[in-house]
Amino acid sequence: MSWNWNSHGLPFLPGYTFRDVTKSSFHRPQTLDYKNGYALPHRPAVAIGQDPLLSEQLLQQEISELSFDTPDITHGSLDEGLSEDFIPAHVALDKKVLRFYAYFEEDILYSPEEAYRVRPVVIYYYLEDDSMCIIEPMVENSGIPQGKRIKRQRLPKNERGEHYQWKDLNLGMDLEVYGVKYHITHCDVFTKGFMESEGMVLNDPEPTPVDPYSKRREIPQPYYKTPSEFDRMRQFLTMDRKVLRFFALWDYADSLYGETKPVTIQYYLVDDTVEVREVHEPNSGRDPFPVLMRRQRLPKKFKPQTFPSCVLEISEEEVEEYYSPKDFQVGQTMKLLGRRFLLYDCDSFTKAYFQKNHPDVEMKPVEVPKKVDIFQDKKKEVPPYNGFGSLEDSLQNCLSLIPEPPKKNVLKMLENDHKVLRYSARLDSQNPEDEGRRFILSYFLSNDMIGIFEKPTRNSGIIGGKFLEKTRIPKPGSAVENPEFYSPADFAIGATVEVFSHRFVLTNADHYVLAYLESNSSQIPSQTLDSLRQKLGVGSASNQPGDQNGDEVAEPSS
Template sequence: MQRRLSMSMEDLPTAEILDKFGSDPRNPSFHRSQNLKYDNGEMYIRDNPPIVDHYPKPHSFIPGCKKGELLHELDADVGGRQLHFTVYAQDRGNDGLGLDRTAQRVRLLRLFYHLDSDSVSLYEPPQDNSGCMQGRIFRNQHVPRPSRVGTPSLHWSELRLGVDVDLFGTKYRLARCDNYTRRFLEGHGIAVGDDEEIPEDPWLVSRRRTEAAPQPEAQKSFVNQPTLLFFRLAWLDQATEFYRSRQRRLFKMTVFCGDHTVCLHEETEGFEGQLFLRRIRLPKVITHDGVLRHYRSWDFRPGIWIDVFARNMFVVGCASEETRRYIEQQFGGESADVEIDWKQLSDGPPPVDYVFTPAKITFLCDMENPPPILSGIKFILVFDMNKRTVDVSECSKYRKWSVGRHFLAAVETTLGENQFHVGACISLFRWRFKLIEAELRTAEYLKFRRGREDGR
């Protein structure tokens, strides 16, 4: 400290030196700004760097890099030269990417050959939606030649456009190079060749946003389905204790196209506006494969029958002008409205066309002249069409069509399927059962069978 305080005036920098250097030249690290930065292990130039005479070579910068201009470490340290190539590799590492296994991924990379050390660096620039590890592959490595004939490692004299180079077991295609590399190789008598077109990566192509097909002018007003659809339904109610005859009832059905739910409000005289069915997904009749499906918004149109919880209702027409225009566009003008035919409602929906005969038919039955211990018990009778056997079980008191304890099991019989219908009496041993009701799918099949017999 004593020595530093006793510094003479001759040791201090003059005003001319300070104007030229901006700081004390004897302490060059004092207030020197850092012009470089590291990002993911790579060195980049900071934004708006000062002009420095130490980096005059234009080939030492890579334009268009999202992180800033990439500065080669070799140029920054010793001012050496390097060759720059744009290469690509094709591999089959796409088994988990949803592509065809025969398709090849194309990876775009940048190869640097350092002339002072005859080493190679490989770098993969970032690409959106690539799904691959990107960045530095290796740095300043001597790449051994596969044949090991002549020079043991890769030399710059072997690099030219349009050839494949083997870098640690992976082949890379040299497609492009910068102007400095081209001038350097041509100056040493090497025919560099023309730039090649780099193929597109099929994975990146599949990730691009596809353009929608153009819609005709007539369909542009209804490209999407309306939010709500309104229909009118007709139902011929069965005679009950409230009214002795069959009641004609009308409903307004609202279809919510977003989640395919429906709700029904009654329009029958005297019951206008009452909620008949709250908003719910409407189940279809269980199909022959036993799968429960639901109605969708595009299933509804005038002139069809729908099942509303075992109630066969007929879609009469549209209840709004927007629904009418939509139906006319989708199904034609004749499908917009249908006249109510009460005789058609009385007959019910047409029978289902059965291609294959069902394996079993099920009935609800009563025992005639039962013993006191079996009085008041209802039974479920199942006839196997293939094995010609009959099973009789007790019916649950709380859940209809739920099978309880077995009464008769696998009884072989000579009866045919035509002898099983509502109202028939079936004798099994000393017991006699009267069929009083058919299960839903069995009733559909019996209706189809009657229609087929009438057609004959």
């Protein structure tokens, strides 16, 4: 009789529990597995220590939900039963932002001119994460810190921890955020279309109320102060960033090493200051310090003094009159701090300013003689070719201190690689020893070079082999600086090719030569093609690749 250690009849009290001494497994079952890098959890089949799993029996509905089997009876087609691909919110709603226009009223304390101020804002709602930000448009010279009021975040709706959703927003409502009420007036087109597509009914848009302080600023207020022509505040507000620019010549040719230099004179209307800047020219040998005279007010007329001044600085009490815009006339020579400047032209804004404010001043540009550059018209002279190396390599020594290899036609080299036109030739010489010498002239289409190979002849006493390395051969009588080189159009059967004082007569050619020249017949003379067709005609016994003396030309490689 065996004792049942797993009996459940005894109460769970101290002394009534017994441990199974034969049990050796106490680990928990594994419920997490990885397949192709993805975690796949599954339900445990046994309990701790391989004991049977004691759990409540699942309902039929839960069993159906956990089952992955497709039901036998379906309604409709199979495609309709398949679920659509899941698209996360950060992908489906990426870069989709709702934009609402609103305003809030700011109370102004301790001011007799205004009680409140209307400040417009723009509310952005990001659909991908339900975050919002509030930005106030910048107004120039407003004196109020503007810009981003609330950075992008989820705004709290109430004290229960809820946040604002896009369903909570509508036109004509008050959005209370951190103690400030923003009244939404209208929205853009995209926001209106999105809200209507989701079934939201938007209220009618409302106009943004006018700020009473800004409206009062636009309406001129009556004042009882006599307007002054020297109102600096009015000059600052009306003439800020308005500058008159004159183009002038600084003439100091009477001094040592003097010359005439172009400068620009800028007159700032905001405070009646003048600045003179040099026009820096590249490679002029001068330091790039353009400011010739710093920005300052220039005195034009001083007050009479009974005794000389003991200081170099000039105060306003000593100056009777400063330079004004009407003192700068185009075409006149004026002195600024002892320097002579010839005003010869000005920009378009300066001309428009004088036509409006000083129509009696004539603004006629003056033609200034241009500075002659002694190196501009001087043409570079290339020394004559000395005969060493190729013409292109010798020219590179004249173009740069460290010569670079001449540029090659890479496209031509790739298209005509391994394409060679071969001709058989004999040496036209008065020496009787050269009568039996036979040569193969190869024209390389990739780089337009010519190589000559001498065929060995037994018992001739002359060693055959390479007669001429690959090089470009100029035609006789061509100029050394601009030579004309041989081309396939010049190689007709019976033609004479002069190669560095050696004369070669072409006697035969490959069939590939005729095929190539016929494919480019528009660039080849008809006499050259006729001579090759006559020599390489089909059906004649003497039309084999070789001359009258039995010379043969090797077939070109493909």
